Amino acid sequence: xxxVKANFLVKEYINKNPLRVLVRAYxxxxxxPNSIRGFDYxxxxxxxxxxxxxxxxxxTLGIHxxxxxxxxxxxxxxxxxxxxxxxxxxxxxxxxxxxxxxxxNEKLFYELMSTDVEKYLPLVYTPTVGLVCQRFGLVYKxxxxxxxxxxxxxxxxxxxxxWPESHVRAICFTDGERILGLGDLGAxxxxxxxxxxxxxxxxxxVPPAHCLPITLDVGTNxxxxxxxxxxxxxxxxxxxxxxxxxxxxxxxxxxxKRYSQNVLLQFEDFALANATRLLDRYKNAYxxxxxDIQGTASxxxxxxxxxxxxxxxxxxxxxxxxxxxxxxxxGIASLLCDAMxxxxxxxxxxxxxxxxxxxxxxxxxxxxSGIPPHAVKFxxxxxxxxxxxxxxxxxxxxxxxxxxxxxxxxxxxxxQQMAKNTERPQIFALSxxxxxxxxxxxxxxxxxxxxxxxxxxxxxxxxxxxxxTYYTGQGNNSYVFPGIALGVIICHARHVPDSMxxxxxxxxxxxxxxxxLNLGRIYPHLNEVRNISNKIAASIIxxxxxxxxxxxxxxPKDVDCLVQxxxxxxxxxxxxxxxxxxxxxxxGIKVKTIEEMIAKSTKKTGSNKxxxx
Ligand SMILES: NC(=O)c1ccc[n+]([C@@H]2O[C@H](COP(=O)([O-])OP(=O)(O)OC[C@H]3O[C@@H](n4cnc5c(N)ncnc54)[C@H](O)[C@@H]3O)[C@@H](O)[C@H]2O)c1
Ligand SMILES: O=C(O)C[C@H](O)C(=O)O
Ligand SMILES: [Mg+2]
Numbered sequence: 001x002x003x004v005k006a007n008f009l010v011k012e013y014i015n016k017n018p019l020r021v022l023v024r025a026y027x028x029x030x031x032x033p034n035s036i037r038g039f040d041y042x043x044x045x046x047x048x049x050x051x052x053x054x055x056x057x058x059x060t061l062g063i064h065x066x067x068x069x070x071x072x073x074x075x076x077x078x079x080x081x082x083x084x085x086x087x088x089x090x091x092x093x094x095x096x097x098x099x100x101x102x103x104x105n106e107k108l109f110y111e112l113m114s115t116d117v118e119k120y121l122p123l124v125y126t127p128t129v130g131l132v133c134q135r136f137g138l139v140y141k142x143x144x145x146x147x148x149x150x151x152x153x154x155x156x157x158x159x160x161x162x163w164p165e166s167h168v169r170a171i172c173f174t175d176g177e178r179i180l181g182l183g184d185l186g187a188x189x190x191x192x193x194x195x196x197x198x199x200x201x202x203x204x205x206v207p208p209a210h211c212l213p214i215t216l217d218v219g220t221n222x223x224x225x226x227x228x229x230x231x232x233x234x235x236x237x238x239x240x241x242x243x244x245x246x247x248x249x250x251x252x253x254x255x256x257k258r259y260s261q262n263v264l265l266q267f268e269d270f271a272l273a274n275a276t277r278l279l280d281r282y283k284n285a286y287x288x289x290x291x292d293i294q295g296t297a298s299x300x301x302x303x304x305x306x307x308x309x310x311x312x313x314x315x316x317x318x319x320x321x322x323x324x325x326x327x328x329x330x331g332i333a334s335l336l337c338d339a340m341x342x343x344x345x346x347x348x349x350x351x352x353x354x355x356x357x358x359x360x361x362x363x364x365x366x367x368x369s370g371i372p373p374h375a376v377k378f379x380x381x382x383x384x385x386x387x388x389x390x391x392x393x394x395x396x397x398x399x400x401x402x403x404x405x406x407x408x409x410x411x412x413x414x415x416q417q418m419a420k421n422t423e424r425p426q427i428f429a430l431s432x433x434x435x436x437x438x439x440x441x442x443x444x445x446x447x448x449x450x451x452x453x454x455x456x457x458x459x460x461x462x463x464x465x466x467x468x469t470y471y472t473g474q475g476n477n478s479y480v481f482p483g484i485a486l487g488v489i490i491c492h493a494r495h496v497p498d499s500m501x502x503x504x505x506x507x508x509x510x511x512x513x514x515x516x517l518n519l520g521r522i523y524p525h526l527n528e529v530r531n532i533s534n535k536i537a538a539s540i541i542x543x544x545x546x547x548x549x550x551x552x553x554x555x556p557k558d559v560d561c562l563v564q565x566x567x568x569x570x571x572x573x574x575x576x577x578x579x580x581x582x583x584x585x586x587x588g589i590k591v592k593t594i595e596e597m598i599a600k601s602t603k604k605t606g607s608n609k610x611x612x613x
Pocket of ligand 2: 179180181292431432457476
């Protein structure tokens with residue numbers, strides 16, 4: 001839809017002046033500046049089409065001769081990318097190839113992602129992004145976001161002005177203190193907001209020009225990073241207290257001043273104390289959410305709704321035991337209680353069904369260490385214990401939720417006990433990356449006689465048990481945050497309340513098919529996620545209007561159509577009007593399939609295996 005409109009405008013404009021190209025797909029209002037000429041069309045990843053520039057485009061734009069004479073289609077380029085990517089062995093090298101593609105030809109990168117989300121997502125996101133962050137000093141090449149340091153106080157608005165895009169609609173930012181389950185990675189945490197915003201585009205169709213990743217570099221308490229010559233952040237211990245809070249405050253104010261009151265501000269991978277405190281401080285004053293608290297809650301509650309279809313029970317008929325009572329754990333528990341209340345029980349009754357354990361043991365009102373403020377409501381009037389396994393026996397939970405960062409914490413004995421507690425035990429092993437998962441799907445099936453309902457935060461390969469193969473789903477907030485952001489951006493929502501995360505959970509759960517459940521997953525296939533994001537966005541927009549939080553009136557009659565109109569188009573822009581197009585500008589080599597083209601080429605040149613990175 002969009003591309004037709006965009007192309008029409010491009011053509012109309014070029015008809016008037018062929019050398020000044022209006023590119024709607026660049027963003028809604030932007031015109032490529034007059035200063036963009038010739039080589040710039042190749043140099044700029046947003047404009048570049050590589051060998052897909054037609055002969056007419058090459059001549060008109062002044063790039064004829066800068067490219068080899070062959071003209072390829074985007075489809076042919078995709079085939080070549082896939083072929084190249086396969087030749088890299090490790091996920092990190094594959095990631096580097098993809099990052100370079102994004103840096104040179106943005107549309108080709110996103111088109112490639114869209115051809116197989118399940119395959120490419122783990123290379124740009126969890127788990128590979130964890131490795132990318134740990135090696136960020138080596139990986140870092142060119143700016144993909146802004147670094148704002150503790151020494152930039154008083155100048156944050158000025159720094160935001162240095163970002164080359166003026167229509168930013170969403171910012172994802174971290175201070176790098178709790179990167180996945182890997183701890184404090186300081187400025188190396190930049191990989192996370194980059195990865196998250198890449199998903200805004202790849203999984204929900206938010207135009208890349210609308211997204212800005214930011215790292216707030218306030219130092220790091222990671223001693224090995226402070227001593228690492230490769231470290232690229234501020235080399236000092238973390239600044240805390242009022243100096244830290246003032247930086248955050250100035251940052252929030254500067255973002256709305258620079259962009260708009262409704263710019264979406266996504267907190268990501270902040271450590272527990274700051275995550276909950278800052279969300280409480282800002283959620284009713286800005287358009288903001290914390291993905292680890294609220295996005296995670298939404299995706300896990302969606303999985304629990306889907307699991308109800310297998311167990312034939314309601315949410316309120318389960319007993320929940322959490323390992324980990326941090327941002328994710330308490331976020332999930334809180335939204336779960338809201339969902340149980342909707343099923344007709346009181347909040348008090350709902351809370352009684354949820355038991356939580358942190359590194360100090362059961363959240364007990366009698367324990368000496370006390371209960372952290374964000375989790376007080378889940379404290380139980382019970383004897384304190386640090387023995388998680390004994391709680392699995394005594395409380396007889398039907399659902400285990402792991403958000404503890406402790407890989408392997410759900411031991412065989414714990415899983416076997418879960419199989420005694422209930423016919424279909426639910427096991428959520430949410431900690432990332434892969435090594436931090438509380439148990440693998442294989443361990444879960446092996447120790448529950450294959451009766452468990454399992455989901456993990458990081459992807460796992462298919463699991464075999466009892467002659468059947470299970471394709472377990474990824475309980476990762478990536479199913480929801482891109483769609484939620486899409487909805488919020490489109491309707492210019494003022495805030496992102498918890499009710500939106502419950503709406504998203506219900507929408508996602510409805511997308512789970514019987515086939516998914518039979519295959520062992522309580523989430524849809526990842527290749528469906530683009531469509532799901534659109535549905536989530538529509539549900540968010542409807543909720544925003546219901547709650548009078550939308551910033552765009554009147555309410556559009558057709559919300560789905562509104563969503564479609566906004567979406568980024570991964571197909572190349574046609575820079576030329578029809579009258580400039582004439583036949584005969586393809587590669588000239590007629591091959592039936594792309595595979596044939598690659599086969600022909602490798603026959604001639606050899607497979608060049610030695611070139612692997
Ligand atoms: N799958 C997802 O979408 C998703 C989303 C958010 C977070 N996570 C993962 O969940 C994990 C936790 O994230 P978070 O934001 O809640 O972190 P957090 O630091 O806020 O909380 C961690 C919690 O685990 C507890 N804990 C630590 N060691 C423990 C131990 N030995 N025994 C019992 N409890 C222990 C801590 O006390 C704390 O309550 C991370 O690995 C993160 O990657 C996954
Ligand atoms: O980044 C992810 O994969 C999910 C989540 O936000 C996390 O912090 O682990
Ligand atoms: Mg996170």
